[in-house]
Amino acid sequence: MITVENLRKAYGDFPAVVGSDFSVESGEVFGIVGPNGAGKTTTLKMLAGLVEPTDGTASVLGFDPEEPEMRRRLGFLPEESPLYEDMTPRSYLRFFADLYDVPREEGTKRTEAVLDRLDLEYRDRRLGDMSKGMKRKVAIARSLVNDPDLLIYDEPASGLDPLTTNVVLEFVRELRDEGKTVVFSAHNLFHVESVCDRVVIMNRGEIIARGTIPEIRAEHGETTYRVYTTVSLSETNHHPATEPEGDQHVAVVDEMADVEAIREAAEAAGGSVADIRTDEPSLEDIFLQLAREAPTTSAAEGGRGQS
Numbered sequence: 001m002i003t004v005e006n007l008r009k010a011y012g013d014f015p016a017v018v019g020s021d022f023s024v025e026s027g028e029v030f031g032i033v034g035p036n037g038a039g040k041t042t043t044l045k046m047l048a049g050l051v052e053p054t055d056g057t058a059s060v061l062g063f064d065p066e067e068p069e070m071r072r073r074l075g076f077l078p079e080e081s082p083l084y085e086d087m088t089p090r091s092y093l094r095f096f097a098d099l100y101d102v103p104r105e106e107g108t109k110r111t112e113a114v115l116d117r118l119d120l121e122y123r124d125r126r127l128g129d130m131s132k133g134m135k136r137k138v139a140i141a142r143s144l145v146n147d148p149d150l151l152i153y154d155e156p157a158s159g160l161d162p163l164t165t166n167v168v169l170e171f172v173r174e175l176r177d178e179g180k181t182v183v184f185s186a187h188n189l190f191h192v193e194s195v196c197d198r199v200v201i202m203n204r205g206e207i208i209a210r211g212t213i214p215e216i217r218a219e220h221g222e223t224t225y226r227v228y229t230t231v232s233l234s235e236t237n238h239h240p241a242t243e244p245e246g247d248q249h250v251a252v253v254d255e256m257a258d259v260e261a262i263r264e265a266a267e268a269a270g271g272s273v274a275d276i277r278t279d280e281p282s283l284e285d286i287f288l289q290l291a292r293e294a295p296t297t298s299a300a301e302g303g304r305g306q307s
């Protein structure tokens with residue numbers, strides 16, 4: 001569906017995206033995640049044919065992103081989507097359906113169905129008088145008027161209240177379930193973790209991790225064990241000291257061998273292990289760790305990009 005090879009974008013001397021490689025399969029939800037300035041929007045705009053790469057190639061739906069036919073088959077949701085304030089959701093969506101030559105009846109059926117699914121009331125209210133969440137839903141509906149196979153959404157749920165965020169993320173899942181491919185960016189890792197089949201994590205223009213969430217966890221995240229004992233233990237060469245917690249004691253370790261050492265020590269002290277809990281790192285934990293470890297020789301310092 002999408003293949004990207006060595007994709008680069010420099011704004012003047014500033015390398016915003018530094019040699020990205022990835023592919024997106026048909027029917028998956030693919031997330032591009034990273035902090036502000038990581039290069040997510042620039043990447044998505046290159047895929048949508050709105051920004052010309054400085055180097056490298058992208059193939060989208062089998063086309064070069066510059067080709068008009070690709071755009072006809074794509075639904076793009078920009079990060080900021082100013083709507084015509086004096087229009088209503090219905091008139092606005094009809095206007096876009098007309099632009100795509102969608103027959104009137106089909107266009108109306110399609111947009112009403114999407115607005116139903118997004119729970120959008122007040123379809124004849126002036127857009128200028130609507131909340132941010134309602135406007136976002138209208139913008140999402142607009143991305144679907146041409147019934148595209150591929151949707152590229154830039155921060156679809158950013159800045160929305162939790163309820164609207166859930167509606168939007170649930171909607172993305174439904175799009176995937178009906179066979180569409182969705183690529184979306186987020187800086188809120190929870191959005192990605194709950195919806196995406198695969199992700200790339202970007203930082204300072206570079207991809208610093210990739211894969212399914214479990215793969216990224218297995219490769220970059222360290223599982224830790226919280227071992228609860230009935231007796232207090234002091235530190236040895238084999239395990240750390242326990243800390244009091246409620247009426248028990250707890251030690252946090254990252255190897256099963258340490259868990260075993262604590263069990264033996266607890267039993268030797270006349271106690272036992274009461275519970276062992278596994279702490280899986282969240283994507284957020286992993287991301288912060290990777291960002292700390294990432295070399296700072298690239299986009300941030302203008303190291304490898306080309307104008």
Ligand SMILES: Nc1ncnc2c1ncn2[C@@H]1O[C@H](COP(=O)(O)OP(=O)(O)OP(=O)(O)O)[C@@H](O)[C@H]1O
Binds near residue numbers: 011036037042
């Ligand atoms: N038109 C432009 N001219 C110059 N620099 C730009 C331009 N667009 C983006 N940049 C810079 O390129 C870098 C990447 O920006 P981009 O918008 O792609 O990041 P992002 O990950 O989408 O961040 P955000 O979440 O803040 O939108 C940033 O440092 C940004 O300031």
